[in-house]
Amino acid sequence: MTRALVTVPKTAKRGEIIEIRAVVQHPMETGYRRSSEGDLLPRDLIRKFSCRFVESGNANDTGAMVFAATLHAAIAANPYLSFNLRAASSGTLVFNWEGDNGFSHREQVAMTVA
């Protein structure tokens, strides 16, 4: 099973710029490496990442895009990304990773803004 580590402060002051960190378990196989038997290891990459913010009380809303990324083979295995968010209101941060071979992983974290 895929594991991810998402670091978001549980609470933030209104207007405060917080740091968000996300690590997901994935080999990011480049497609350029060979196995010990000499066979080319097939490319297996995470291609897309996104972080959306869904305001409290709008659970059916898809939310607003905070940050997104298109990743290539030059991204290290178990991709780590860090970016920021200006805390405006309480809500949920929804993280999505998508990649080759139908890879898909989703995490969500609630944050209270006072």
Place this chain on the structure above:
Amino acid sequence: MWRTSVATVMLFALMSLTQAQDARKSGFDFMRPATQALQMDDTQNPGMLWVKDGQMTWAQKDGAANKSCTDCHGDINRMRGVAARYPQYSLVAKRVINLGQQINQCRTTQQQAKVWPTEHPTFLGLEAAITMESRGQPVTPPSQPLLADAQKRGETLFNQRIGQVDLSCRDCHDSLAGKRLGGNTIPQAHPTGYPIYRLEWQSVGSLQRRLRGCMTAVRAEPYPYGSTELVDLEAYLAMRAAGMRLESPGVRP
């Protein structure tokens, strides 16, 4: 006040004396800041992905007995100090075993489940999660006569030249430690961070995997996983690192 400061000065003097006498260094100390930062920050350390998996496995019921680690041991934080005492002699196995072998012993005898295969990610995760509970604890091999025998055998292996390259562990990790081999500094081979996240592997791996890697590098036939020889080497390395602090999950180049 005066007495306190004298005591403080004496304490610092004593500490620097012990440090001066102890020339041992963790592999961590030989890494560049970028790699050190990866180990020190749990929000970035990829080893924590395996730890998270291990913490979940700890609480999961498994095997014909339908038992979890929690059912026998309670919360995982009760494992504090345990990993620091492995390898050790097991009365059940009637031989010296490492922490991974202890986990597998629990699986067969307590959970009545199948043993984890070598280097299985969940197995490594469980070992990493248990070891993390001993973070900061000194490596403390127990005083057991049969463990002492294993340590002695391990020392002989450590000093024995092997492979087409004709090198012993000691040749590199004692005599040449601190010098460079390609882009890397040769570390002193203290196993304080295992299971480690190795950048070269891009995953977490065991000490036995690392030992076998060294053996292949000097073009020797590596001992099989779980062999007495590898456990003996682990037992010697733990004795050699006795008193050094565990830092799991370690990150290494």
Place this chain on the structure above:
Amino acid sequence: MASVIVRPVSALTQSDVLTPLVKAYAAGGVVREGRVKFDIAPLVDNGNSVPIEVTVESPMTQAQHVVGIAIFNEKNPQNQVAEFTLSPLAGRARVAARIRLALSQQLVAVAKMNDGSCWMQTVEVLVTIASCIEE
């Protein structure tokens, strides 16, 4: 101390490999040096996981913000590293990641503003060869 050896673009001639990639990303917008700070260690002892951080001078308001940051490399098998999409919600134009570098080479970070203009910084990194490689 890292800033001592990383040479900014003014001291470097940008590689012919990078320039067309930057131009294509800018899609007709003017590209200038400056406003972008590309943090990376000048000497890398393991190309499997190299920390990078890109920050861009911008108020990140609806009226004036960074819409994207792209990173290209000169000598990996593929020149693209990542393209990031930013929004004013971020409050700060910054991204950090860990990347792979096969060889010593140049890298460029390009930031695209909401008015279409682009800013960049090119850096040069030394990658030492690892020993004892398995697999």
